[in-house]
Structures are given as C-alpha cells and as structure tokens.
Amino acid sequence: MKIHISNSSDEPIYEQISRQIKNQIISGELKEGEGLPSIRNLAKELQISVITTKRAYEILLAEGFVDSVTGKGTFVSSQNQELLREKKMKIVEEKLTEAIDNAKILGISKREIQQMLNLLYEEE
Amino acid sequence: MENILEIKNLNKQYDGFSLSDISFSLPRGYICGLIGPNGSGKTTIIKLIMNIIPKDDGSIKVFGLDNEADEVEVKSRIGFVHDTPDFYKESKLKIIKEIVAPFYIEWSDEKFMGYIDKFELPLKKKFSSLSLGMKMKFWLAIALSHNAELILLDEPTSGLDPVFRREFLEMLSDIIQDERKSVLFSTHITSDLDRIADYITFIKNGKLVFSKTKDEIFDNYGVIKGGDEITNAKYENSICGYKKTSLGVDALTNNIQGIKTSLGDKAIYEKATLEDIMYYTDKKETKA
Numbered sequence: 001m002k003i004h005i006s007n008s009s010d011e012p013i014y015e016q017i018s019r020q021i022k023n024q025i026i027s028g029e030l031k032e033g034e035g036l037p038s039i040r041n042l043a044k045e046l047q048i049s050v051i052t053t054k055r056a057y058e059i060l061l062a063e064g065f066v067d068s069v070t071g072k073g074t075f076v077s078s079q080n081q082e083l084l085r086e087k088k089m090k091i092v093e094e095k096l097t098e099a100i101d102n103a104k105i106l107g108i109s110k111r112e113i114q115q116m117l118n119l120l121y122e123e124e
Numbered sequence: 125m126e127n128i129l130e131i132k133n134l135n136k137q138y139d140g141f142s143l144s145d146i147s148f149s150l151p152r153g154y155i156c157g158l159i160g161p162n163g164s165g166k167t168t169i170i171k172l173i174m175n176i177i178p179k180d181d182g183s184i185k186v187f188g189l190d191n192e193a194d195e196v197e198v199k200s201r202i203g204f205v206h207d208t209p210d211f212y213k214e215s216k217l218k219i220i221k222e223i224v225a226p227f228y229i230e231w232s233d234e235k236f237m238g239y240i241d242k243f244e245l246p247l248k249k250k251f252s253s254l255s256l257g258m259k260m261k262f263w264l265a266i267a268l269s270h271n272a273e274l275i276l277l278d279e280p281t282s283g284l285d286p287v288f289r290r291e292f293l294e295m296l297s298d299i300i301q302d303e304r305k306s307v308l309f310s311t312h313i314t315s316d317l318d319r320i321a322d323y324i325t326f327i328k329n330g331k332l333v334f335s336k337t338k339d340e341i342f343d344n345y346g347v348i349k350g351g352d353e354i355t356n357a358k359y360e361n362s363i364c365g366y367k368k369t370s371l372g373v374d375a376l377t378n379n380i381q382g383i384k385t386s387l388g389d390k391a392i393y394e395k396a397t398l399e400d401i402m403y404y405t406d407k408k409e410t411k412a
Contacts, residue, residue, distance in 0.1 A: 007319075012342065040303065043297060043320075044298060044301060047293065047319050048319050048320065049155070049319070049337075050300070051337050051338065051339055055339060
C-alpha cells in the first residue's frame, strides 16, 4: 500500500487517505483479503493524528471497501465484481465528462473529440 | 472512551494572573496539544496537574483518581518532562537515575537501559553538559522506564532544532501505539501539532477558548480575506477575530461553510493553521 499526504492540498488529509486506498482497491493493487496497517500504525507512519486515520478507515468501511475484524484488524473486503466494474466505469465517466467540459471551453466540436478518442484508443 | 485526564472548573488566582474555570478532558491513547500565547496559563495548568502548585478550586482527576488525595499513585503513573530541572544539574545521568528510580512503583532498569541505548544517551556525562534535545530525551527515557501512562510535557520542543523536533514528534506517536498511554504537551510552536495531535486545547488569558479534536477544528475554521462586509454585525457569530487594513479585511471564522454560502466569491478562503487560530482569536484590529 502506498499513501502520499500533501499538506498544501485543499483536500482534507482523511480524504486523501481514503481516496488513495480506494483507488488501489479498484485498480487491484490491493487485493481482496489483504490486511491494512492498524490505525495507530498508519498514523505513526504518516505522522498524523490517530483520529484522522480512524476517520479515513471509517469512510472505507461505510462504503464497503474494507471489513473490520475485531482484534484482528482491517482487511480489503471481497468486492462484488459487478459493483467494482460499476465503480471503474464511474471513474472513466467522470474523466470523460471533465475532458468534454474542457473541450467545450476551448470550442472543440463533438466530432473532433470523437476523432481524438479513436486515435488515442488505437495508439494504446 | 475512558478519560485519562479530566479537569473540571479549575481555578487559580495569582497576583496579576488568573486561570478561570478551565474544563477539558483527554481520552486514553491520544495526543493532546495545549496551545496558547506566552503567559496564557499553559504551564500553570501542567503545574496544577502535578500538584506543584495548589489549585484554588475545581477538580483534577488523573486515571480517575484525585490528583491531591491520591497524589503518590497519580504521580508514579505520570511521566513529567520539563526543560529546567536545575536541582540535578551537576550530576551524571547515572546518578540522577539512581535518585529518581526508587520513587516509582513500576520502575524497570531493563527498560531504562533499552531507552538509553535507543536514544544514544551518555550515562557517564553530567546533565548540564547535554544539549537541550538530549535533556528532553533523558526525561522521556525516565518517564517511559517507570511505565508512565500519562506523559506531560511542558514546552518540550522550544529551543530544539527542526530535525530534532521531528524526531521527537515521531517518538510521541510511538508512545501512543499501545493505546494505553496519552500525551499532553504544551507548546507555542503550533506547527508541531498541525499534524500529529489528536486533540487541541486552546487557552488564552487564563481562559479556555476550546478543547476539540483537531479534525473538528480544521473542518470548521478558515481564514477569509475580503472587503469590509466581513465585519458586518450579521456575521459576528461566525467571525472569531479580524485585522482590517486599508487594503481589506483578513478574518478567522469558525463556520467556514456558512460564511462561504453567505459571501460566495466576494472573499477568498484559506485553510486555517493553528497559528492563524491563535493569532486571530479575539483580535479586533483596525489599521488606517
């Protein structure tokens, strides 16, 4: 697991943590059943408050990304494949919307974007 | 959650200074920063907890025990780290250890030697020959060797260089790993607390401004910069202090969401640091 905290970011620290862990679960870097560091240990490693870390884990728990086993710790929950796909689709959708918004500001037509998309997709 | 420290309606009157009606508590397993400008009463609170000076009234409970009636037990479970213990100045560290160890029920020589190793402390040197950072480490080693559950630190980082300060903060987060210990530490170097502290207790002129989780503070406080309308009476409840110049108004709010909704893009908004909060609170300054 990798987490980078930015002190100058507008995003609160607990959100930075929960978002980065979420992304790693969705991308498969963190696998089902894998254990997360304890709240206190993560707080120590990142040199941040225990309460902040706890809050980040609570978000992950509430959104079903992790399970908490009393006395054992926090683990990546078994992700419903369909749900996971939906979450991934949502990320792509968000990025595309962002690209479209930018295109509109710059006066790029729908046709031009489609061409761009085709070209980029083939290149990959 | 069990409170390791509980202070209720604490009062202390001196000539020209009074600490009035201070109440706050600290749960077990967390770090609390006690902040405030110089002379605000931080050291007085720590001395009152240690019963070095007697309180006028109110109650101080440590581990659920009264700090005066159960003084011996309370003190044997507190680790007090302070910067100027002059009485030991000319003694070697080894001798100081031999003097203080018998006072503690749970003293462990083994643990002590472990920390001496870990902190790289020279046992054969005189206390006065140590650097400030080493002195702090030594008292911390003593505190940890008698299994202290509450570590009280009075301005531990003032006078330390940034490198050592970071190391020291890492030691503090290490201490609370076992979920049993708590740390209360007073400081005016608030950047030390912006990250590692779980709770912040803010004292000003002998009065409690707030005692909250740091997350709660950063969620609600913010610095706003804009025009004169910020000082308008209708925002009075949300503005904690301001500084007005010919170029505009800089202010501190404890209701950043509310103010954003009302003022919209008539102002700019920034995160408040603890230093901002200390600086702006109760400030009403107008410069032509």
